[in-house]
Amino acid sequence: MKTHLFTGGLMVFSLLSYATADDHPCDSNNPCVEGCCSSTVNLCGYGPDYCGKNCIAEASHQGSCAQKSECDPGYFPGYGTVWALGGTTSDFCGTTSVTEPSCGGTSSAKRTVGYYEGFSQNRACDGKTIHPIPIGGYTHINFAFIYIDPNTYKLTPMAENQVDLYSRTTALKQQDSNLQVWFSIGGWDFNDPGATATTFSKLAASTAAQAAFFESVNEYMTTYGFDGIDIDWEYPVTSDRNGSPEDYENYVTLLQNLRRYLSSKGSYGLSITIPSSYWYMKNFDIANISKTIDWFNIMTYDLHGTWDSDADHVGKVVYAHTNLTEIKQSMDLLWRNDIDPSMVNLGLGFYGRSKSTAVKYSSEVEKLILIGFTLSDSSCKEPGCPFSGGGTSGVLSYTEIEDVLNDATLGAVMTLDPVAAVQIVTWSGDQWVSFDNEGTFAKKREFANSQCLGG
CATH class of the missing domain: 3.20.20.80 (Glycosidases)
Known part of the structure; x- marks a missing residue:
């Protein structure tokens, strides 16, 4: 959107996505399309865990373990680990610093x-x-x-x-x-x-x-x-x-x-x-x-x-x-x-990301019911708390979130997360959405x- x-x-x-070589299984008969083949996990990747002492040259891209580290400037922005994730923190790029x-x-x-x-x-x-x-x-x-x-x-x-x-x-x-x-x-x-x-x-x-x-x-x-x-x-x-x-x-x-x-x-x-x-x-x-x-x-x-x-x-x-x-x-x-x-x-x-479609009509009253993420436990409202239901993506617009905050019947509470610089809104006991307002912008x-x- x-x-x-x-x-x-x-x-x-969100930075820790799967490794750059797609964690492709590798051996001498199935070489890496990109990256090096690690003998430890028999997967393709970059960095010392893949291109170092455990590298299988004949199973690596172009038959070589001399692959440039993705943490180096001018190359890809990070590399993977044997945990099949990729990113730029010390877990992925060691002590390489960024200016x-x-x-x-x-x-x-x-x-x-x-x-x-x-x-x-x-x-x-x-x-x-x-x-x-x-x-x-x-x-x-x-x-x-x-x-x-x-x-x-x-x-x-x-x-x-x-x-x-x-x-x-x-x-x-x-x-x-x-x-x-x-x-x-x-x-x-x-x-x-x-x-x-x-x-x-x-x-x-x-x-x-x-x-x-x-x-x-x-x-x-x-x-x-x-x-x-x-x-x-x-x-x-x-x-x-x-x-x-x-x-x-x-x-x-x-x-x-x-x-x-x-x-x-x-x-x-x-x-x-x-x-x-x-x-x-x-x-x-x-x-x-x-x-x-x-x-x-x-x-x-x-x-x-x-x-x-x-x-x-x-x-x-x-x-x-x-x-x-x-x-x-x-x-x-x-x-x-x-x-x-x-x-x-x-x-x-x-806008705020929600779990379901943005709105639905109540069959009992003629008003829009605004849907966010439905918390599994209404007492757990912090980032990282589990939500329930399926995975259909939805959006609440800025205007719709304002409607939630202005509707006294919903009991909406807005809380600032000062570190993440976002506003968290909860309402109706178990509904949750995050968004930005003038202060967090x-x-x-x-x-x-x-x-x-x-x-």
């Missing part, structure tokens, strides 16, 4: 990038049109999303009823001469099973497809008055999201070609969206990508949700999806690759400024 703001403003587990940028002042005030979701106008509850967007509050607005036709590789509307919104969004520049309006291509579900599952991979691998794509991009720029493009390809390489191993290098080439094309047509901007978790970020060659784009929009939200339910290292417990502790650790993945902090926009989420902006972020 892209109801969020990238502005000057994880529990460790974090440090600043005073208000560096992040340079850019405030807001995403407007075209499909939000169709929401049954709390739908949003162009008109409430505060003029003067943003330096950039990204219209989300525009799709790529999987057959022609030309741009196509996410939905036909959104086309009218393109010009209406860019028309906001008439009220603010400093505002830029870009459009975002792809999105979190673009790689889901279906017609577009492999579209980004095929586009990145084909110069012919890119030629059609670039021409279509220019047509959208000139027809609707957009100023730049944001590529939201969230899962390159990742096999469980229809990625390909070639994506790692091909994405760099795609962006280089796109930048050259855009420069030949005018002064258009180019950014990409990147994940904050090690498991997905390792598939981006961020060091080389940074040489081509204007900035990164890092998704420092959705760090936790119902998708944790089946993960052994987290499980069915409640955690804040915008935990500042985890956000700090995720940023170290960038600093290990010497990324200029002025190129980074910190993502803020204007301010703490995240302070963090962005302290690390010299550009937005």
